[in-house]
Amino acid sequence: MQRILIIDDDEDIIETVGSLLKFEGYDVDFAITTEKGIEKLEENIPDLVLLDIMFPDKKTKGFDAAAIIKDLYADLPLFVFTAINREYAFDFSMDDIKADEFINKPVKLDRLLELIKKYT
Amino acid sequence: MVQELSPIESSAFKSLKKVIIWFITLRWIACIGVSMVLILSYFIFHFQLQYKILSITTFILILLNLTYSFYFYRYKKQYLQRREIHQFFQIQIFGDYLLLLVLVYFSGFMENPLIYFFVFHIIITSFLFSSRIVTLYTAILVLVIGSISFLQYFYIIPSYPLFTSYGIMAPIVRLVQTAGFSALLVITAYLTTSTIKKIDTRGKQFEIELNKYKSxxxxxxxxxxxxxxxxxxxxxxxxxxxxMILRGITGEIQDQTRQIITKADRRTDNLLIIIGEMIDFAYIKSSDDITFATKELSVRKIISENISNITTKAEQEEVHLSVACPKHLRIKTNSDLINIILGNLLFNAIKYTQPGGNVSLIASEKGHEVHIVVEDTGIGVCEDEIEKVFDEFYRSRRAREMEKDGTGLGLSIVKKAVDALHGRIIVHSKEGKGSSFHVFLPAYIDTGQIPGGENAENTDNR
Incomplete structure (x- = not known):
C-alpha cells in the first residue's frame, strides 16, 4: 500500500484529505509542524508528501521545509499545497521552490488522485 | 537625533573619487596659471615681486600635485578606504591653504585678487567635511589673515605691495580690506554649511519616506x-x-442530502473564487504606480497550468475545453498578471457556458505581440452592455440571472492586468451565441527590474 505524508497545521485539512485518501486505499500519515513532518519522513520514507505552505509561526514555512525535503530526498514526489498561488503574496519566485506540483487549496479528490497517480 | 555626516562618511562616498580627480586637474590648471602670471610679470610688466620665493612656492605646488597624482593613479585608485580618502583630502586642502597663503603674502597680500580663491576653498571644504571642520578652517584662516594684516600694519613683518601708488593711506586701507575679507569668509562658511545641512536633512527625510514605502x-x-x-x-x-459526505465516507446518503451538500459546496467554491478576486483586485489597485518584476516564461507552460487549475470545474459544468499554443512561444512578462488574465478569462468562459458547450484558448505570435483568444459558446453579452463589462463591479443581466454569486470584479481585474502589461484587450460577443476575448500582450517587457534580483536574496535565507 502506498503511503502519503500530509504536513499541514490545519487538523481539519488532515482529517478531510486524509480520510478521502484512506478511503481511496492509501496509507496516510500526518504531521502538524514541518519539524515533526521531516522527523517522520526520516523515520519512514513515504511514497509522496503533501506539504502546506502557511504555518502559524511563519507564513512561508512550507517553502523552507520543501527545500530541506528536496535536499534530503530529491526523488521523493513533493506536492506543495497552497491556499494562494500568487507570487505577489510571497517575497520570491515560485520557480525557486523545488516542488513537483503546486496544488491550490481546496482540491477536489479526483484531481488530487490524478496527480498522485502521475507520480507514484 | 540625526547624526551629522560629511560626504566622506555617508553615501556620497562613491562620487568622491571623481572629486579627487577634479581637485588634481584644477591644481594643474592653477600651477600653469601661476607660472604664466609670474613669467608675464617678470619679462613683460616688470613688476617688483619676490620672484625667488614665488617660484619656489609654485615649484612646491607642482611637486605636491605630482605626488598626489602619483599616489592616486598608481597605487590607490581602486582600493582607497574611507579613512584614507578623508586623510587625503585633509592633506590636499591643508597644503593648498598654506601654499595659497604664501603665494598671496609675497605678492601684495590684500591687493592680490588671488586671495579671493580662499572663498572657493571654504565652499569646497564645506562640501567635503562636517561643519565643525569647516568652522575650524575658517577660524584659523581669519585668524592668520587678520594677524598678518595687523603685523604688517605695525611694520613688525614686511609687506610686499603690488602697487606702490597707495602712498600713506595704504596700511589703513589694507586693514579695512582684511576686515571685509574676513567677513566674506565667515559668511561664506556659514551659508554653505547651513545650505548643505538643509540638503542633507531633506535627503534623510526622503530616505526615511522611501523606507516607509518599502515596508x-x-x-x-x-x-x-x-x-x-x-x-x-x-x-x-x-x-x-x-x-467526505458526498463520497460516502460517512455512510450512505439520501438524494436530498446529496443535493443540499452539493449546493453548499457550490456556494463554498464561489466564495473561494470571490476571495481570490478580491485579493487580486486589492493587489492590482494598490500597485498602480509599481513596476512589476518580469521574467521570461513559456506561454505553453502558463496556459497548461491555468488549464489544469480549471479542468475540474470544466468537468463539473460539462464544458468541453480545447487549447492550442505553439511549443516555442515565449513571453517576458509578470507571471502573476498573466495568470490573473488567463485564470479569470477561462473561469468566466466556463462559468457562463451551458453544459455541452465549448471553451477554447488559442495562443499565437503576432509580430512583437502574443495574441491569446479565449472563446466560448456561452450566454454572451448584449450589445448595449458590452462596453460596461470591464467596469468594476459590473455584471451583465444574463450573468446575474445565471449565477447569483459574483463580484463583477473579474473582467475589471483582467483589464487592469492587461493595462499593467502594456497590452490591449478586445471583446466580441453576441447574446446567446458566445463571447471571445482577444488579448494582445507585448512579447517582451523590460521594466528595468532584474527578475529575481531581490528574490535571489530572499531565497538564500531559506
Missing part, C-alpha cells in the same frame, strides 16, 4: 497572506468535509 509594501503582502490563511483555510476545510 508598506511588505505589510501589504503579509496582509494578503494573512487574509488568505484566515479565509481560504477554513473554506478549504469545509469543502473537504462536503466531499
Amino acid at each position: 508598506l509594501d511588505k505589510i501589504k503582502s503579509n496582509f494578503i497572506l494573512q487574509v488568505t490563511h484566515e479565509l481560504r483555510g477554513p473554506l478549504a476545510a469545509i469543502s473537504g468535509f462536503h466531499e
Whole structure:
C-alpha cells in the first residue's frame, strides 16, 4: 500500500484529505509542524508528501521545509499545497521552490488522485 | 537625533573619487596659471615681486600635485578606504591653504585678487567635511589673515605691495580690506554649511519616506497572506468535509442530502473564487504606480497550468475545453498578471457556458505581440452592455440571472492586468451565441527590474 505524508497545521485539512485518501486505499500519515513532518519522513520514507505552505509561526514555512525535503530526498514526489498561488503574496519566485506540483487549496479528490497517480 | 555626516562618511562616498580627480586637474590648471602670471610679470610688466620665493612656492605646488597624482593613479585608485580618502583630502586642502597663503603674502597680500580663491576653498571644504571642520578652517584662516594684516600694519613683518601708488593711506586701507575679507569668509562658511545641512536633512527625510514605502509594501503582502490563511483555510476545510459526505465516507446518503451538500459546496467554491478576486483586485489597485518584476516564461507552460487549475470545474459544468499554443512561444512578462488574465478569462468562459458547450484558448505570435483568444459558446453579452463589462463591479443581466454569486470584479481585474502589461484587450460577443476575448500582450517587457534580483536574496535565507 502506498503511503502519503500530509504536513499541514490545519487538523481539519488532515482529517478531510486524509480520510478521502484512506478511503481511496492509501496509507496516510500526518504531521502538524514541518519539524515533526521531516522527523517522520526520516523515520519512514513515504511514497509522496503533501506539504502546506502557511504555518502559524511563519507564513512561508512550507517553502523552507520543501527545500530541506528536496535536499534530503530529491526523488521523493513533493506536492506543495497552497491556499494562494500568487507570487505577489510571497517575497520570491515560485520557480525557486523545488516542488513537483503546486496544488491550490481546496482540491477536489479526483484531481488530487490524478496527480498522485502521475507520480507514484 | 540625526547624526551629522560629511560626504566622506555617508553615501556620497562613491562620487568622491571623481572629486579627487577634479581637485588634481584644477591644481594643474592653477600651477600653469601661476607660472604664466609670474613669467608675464617678470619679462613683460616688470613688476617688483619676490620672484625667488614665488617660484619656489609654485615649484612646491607642482611637486605636491605630482605626488598626489602619483599616489592616486598608481597605487590607490581602486582600493582607497574611507579613512584614507578623508586623510587625503585633509592633506590636499591643508597644503593648498598654506601654499595659497604664501603665494598671496609675497605678492601684495590684500591687493592680490588671488586671495579671493580662499572663498572657493571654504565652499569646497564645506562640501567635503562636517561643519565643525569647516568652522575650524575658517577660524584659523581669519585668524592668520587678520594677524598678518595687523603685523604688517605695525611694520613688525614686511609687506610686499603690488602697487606702490597707495602712498600713506595704504596700511589703513589694507586693514579695512582684511576686515571685509574676513567677513566674506565667515559668511561664506556659514551659508554653505547651513545650505548643505538643509540638503542633507531633506535627503534623510526622503530616505526615511522611501523606507516607509518599502515596508508598506511588505505589510501589504503579509496582509494578503494573512487574509488568505484566515479565509481560504477554513473554506478549504469545509469543502473537504462536503466531499467526505458526498463520497460516502460517512455512510450512505439520501438524494436530498446529496443535493443540499452539493449546493453548499457550490456556494463554498464561489466564495473561494470571490476571495481570490478580491485579493487580486486589492493587489492590482494598490500597485498602480509599481513596476512589476518580469521574467521570461513559456506561454505553453502558463496556459497548461491555468488549464489544469480549471479542468475540474470544466468537468463539473460539462464544458468541453480545447487549447492550442505553439511549443516555442515565449513571453517576458509578470507571471502573476498573466495568470490573473488567463485564470479569470477561462473561469468566466466556463462559468457562463451551458453544459455541452465549448471553451477554447488559442495562443499565437503576432509580430512583437502574443495574441491569446479565449472563446466560448456561452450566454454572451448584449450589445448595449458590452462596453460596461470591464467596469468594476459590473455584471451583465444574463450573468446575474445565471449565477447569483459574483463580484463583477473579474473582467475589471483582467483589464487592469492587461493595462499593467502594456497590452490591449478586445471583446466580441453576441447574446446567446458566445463571447471571445482577444488579448494582445507585448512579447517582451523590460521594466528595468532584474527578475529575481531581490528574490535571489530572499531565497538564500531559506
